[in-house]
Every structure is written in C-alpha cells, then in structure tokens.
Amino acid sequence: MPHFIVNRQAQSNGDHEVHNKTAGCSYMPREANQKDLGYHSDCHGAVREAKRTYSQSNGCYYCCNACHTG
Ligand SMILES: [Zn+2]
Numbered sequence: 001m002p003h004f005i006v007n008r009q010a011q012s013n014g015d016h017e018v019h020n021k022t023a024g025c026s027y028m029p030r031e032a033n034q035k036d037l038g039y040h041s042d043c044h045g046a047v048r049e050a051k052r053t054y055s056q057s058n059g060c061y062y063c064c065n066a067c068h069t070g
Contacts (some may be wrong), residue, residue, distance in 0.1 A: 004046035004064075005034040006057060016054035018047050018064050025063035043067035 002022035007029040010016050019025045020043065021034075028034070035053065040046040043064035050057035059067025 001039040001041050003039050004037040004043065004049075005029075006037055006046075006050040006054060008033045008035050010054075010056070013070075014056050015058040015070075016050060016056060017060045018043060018050050018057055018067065019060045020046075020063040023063045025060060027060055027062055 002020050005019055005021050007017045009029065019028050021028065037046045037049045043059045043066055047057050047059055047067045058069055061068045
C-alpha cells in the first residue's frame with residue numbers, strides 16, 4: 001500500500017495537501033512539514049485520515065488527482 005503524508009502548512013486557499021510519498025511526488029513539502037498519514041490503499045483513506053487533524057484537507061492535483069477537489 002502507498003504511504004501518504006499531509007502538508008502541515010496550508011496552501012494560500014487554506015487547503016492542507018495530501019501527497020503520495022511512495023509515488024515520489026515532486027510537489028511534496030519538505031520533511032519538516034510532512035505529517036505522516038500512514039499507509040492507505042488509496043488517497044480517499046489518506047484524505048479521511050488527514051481531515052482528523054486538518055478539516056480542510058485536499059488531495060494533491062498531481063499525485064492524488066482522484067482526491068483533488070476545487
Ligand atoms: Zn503530490
């Protein structure tokens with residue numbers, strides 16, 4: 001299963017982006033800003049986990065496109 005992280009720092013629109021670390025997304029935040037989300041079979045589970053911490057979480061357009069909204 002892929003390993004996901006969420007950016008501790010919000011984007012300008014307030015979104016905390018979820019990234020697939022296993023896929024090696026080039027838009028991954030630097031290590032210090034990565035909050036571990038653990039392993040999920042798909043990005044939907046990862047975004048659900050991220051929302052427990054950051055209610056405004058969103059999948060990265062590039063590596064979690066199926067979970068990207070807006
Ligand atoms: Zn990404």
